Amino acid sequence: MSDFTTITSTDALAAFCEEAKTHPYVTIDTEFLRERTFYSKLCLIQMALPPASDPKSEGGTAVLVDPLADGISLDPLYDLFRHEDTVKVFHAARQDLEIFFHDAGIFPKPLFDTQIAAMVCGFGEQVGYETLVRKIAKSSLDKSSRFTDWSQRPLSKAQQSYAIADVTHLRAIYESLKAQIDQSGRAPWVAEEAAVLVDPETYITRPADAWQRVRTRTNSPRFMAIVRKLAEFREEYAQSRNVPRSRVFKDDALVELASTKPQDEAQLGKSRLLLREGRKPEIAQGILAAIKAGLEDPDPPRLPKERPNPPGNAALGELLRVLLKAKAESAGVAPKLIATTSELDAIAQGARDVPALQGWRAEVFGRDALRLAEGHIALSAAEGAIRVVELA
Template sequence: MTEFTTLTTTEALAQFCEQAKTQPYVTIDTEFLRERTFYSRLCLIQMALPPASDGKSADGPAVLVDPLSYGLSLAPLYDLFRHEATVKVFHAARQDLEIFFHDAGIFPTPLFDTQVAAMVCGFGEQVGYETLVRKIAKDNLDKSSRFTDWSQRPLSKAQQSYAIADVTHLRAIYESLKSQIEKSGRESWVAEEVAVLVDPETYITRPEDAWKRVRTRSNSPRFMAIIRKLAEFREEYAQSRNVPRSRVFKDDALVELASTKPKTEAELGKSRLLLREGRKPEIAQGILAAVKAGLEDPDPPRVPKEQPGPPGNGALGELLRVLLKAKAEAARVAPKLIATTSDLDAIAQGARDVPALQGWRAEVFGRDALRLAEGQIALSAAGGAVQVVELP
């Protein structure tokens, strides 16, 4: 197992972070639990520094930081996050960043996400860390500790080994991907994707918008008004008490309640899908109040029905799929990173505000997609490859 130090005091963390500020980058990962809470509970932080420039050691120092240690403050880590001379390297950073954002309202700057970089370098969509370790670091990972309870102390040797490997191999992966990105001139592509990761809107969940995630079979305005109020109550309750939404009531119970519209506790008691947790007095009263508010809502949401597109949209959508595959192969980028199926269908139906038509995606695919949709180009097959043909 790679050598590492476990940090359990603020002073020790501060000392390591000061050392990190002298380095070009630091690799970081976290372990957390979320099964029993609304917000993730941070249980462990792993960090590693690059090898010394004098070549005295093949590896730089690596540490495990125990945020559950009594009195330990993460202030030195957040100070490192603000230090712009040191790149903070994560893999699949979104969940890690969500923890730090909700804890301190801070994002690491500058940030490099190796999952994003790997997709841009042609490793496929949402490539896993294990794949990059095997292909770039030429090693294998023991993933047996992945789903263990990270809040238990002491950590087992297997847990420690698993955790430290998540940042030590990341050094070689970062250096390789960084070099590939610079050679291909795709720094702006990575920057666009990282900008989404460090946008607070990515992590803010507004109770009034929670209803939009609930799947229903009916779009009746009054029914949707009750759905909206019930989802809003559940979100507010879950956030304020830091419990999972499903612990309040699940989506199937929410839809059932919107259909049966209980007005009294006796009527609520007849629910088939509302579990014991949802029958607690404070939740039961919240449900009844939400149903009442939905029934009386003067401005119920009106969800437009999907309208069939004009004739020919299906064929145009298929042409766009062929164009996407050809462009993705030429750029060595996963097609789904450039455009989703819904993007292609929307373009075929005349939409022009989809992500596939913005930023670097427009450069790779979007501009020609619009030209194809507007009849300015055609597609031809030659020598087993798809080519764009200019039309007069």
């Protein structure tokens, strides 16, 4: 296990963060729990500074920060987040950033996400940290502590070893990927992807929009109005009490309630899928009020009916898939980072406002995708490769 220091006081955290400001980057990771809460409970923060340039040195400083320690404030860390001369390096940063955003409304800048960078460098889709440790850092990870209880104290040696490895190996991964990206000139691509991670809209869940995540088999306006009100009530209740949505009631119970439309507690008691938690008086009353509001909603959602996809569109969708694969292989980028299957189908059906046609994706794929859709180019196969053929 790499050498590290455990920080349990604000002064010690401030001293480390001041040192970090003198370095070009700092690697960061977190451990948290979310099984019993709506918002993640931050249990541990790991950070490491670059290895020392002296080959005889044992390496850079690494720390475990205990945010559960009595009296500790994370203000020094947030001050480091604002220090733009030091790059904050994460792997798959979304959940980490969500914690910091909800805790303090702040994002680390500048940010470098090695998962995004790895996809841009051709390591495949949603590449895992363990894969990068093996391929770049030439090491291995002991994942046995991954799903342990990070709120327990004291942490075991296995937990500490697992946690510190998440930032010490990350240094070599960052330096390797950054060098590749600088050489390829694709830094703007990575920055464009990272911009989504530091957009507050990525982490804001509005109760009024919660119904859009519920899968149903029918889209009748009145049924969907009840679904919308039930999902809104559940989201508001879960957020205000910091409990998981499933602790209020699960999606299958929500759909059942929207179908049966109970009008009182006696009828509600006949639900097959509503668990004991959902039968508590305050939740039961909220459910009945939401159903009533859905039944009386003057403007129920009217979802567009799915239209059969014309054969020509389906054929064009297949051609776009072939083009995407060829362009992704040529660029050395994971195909799903460029375009999703639904985006390809949307382009085939005439959509022009999809992400695959914007930014760096347009340069790699989007422009030729539009030319293909508009009949200006064709595709041919020669010597095992797909080629673009200009049409007169």
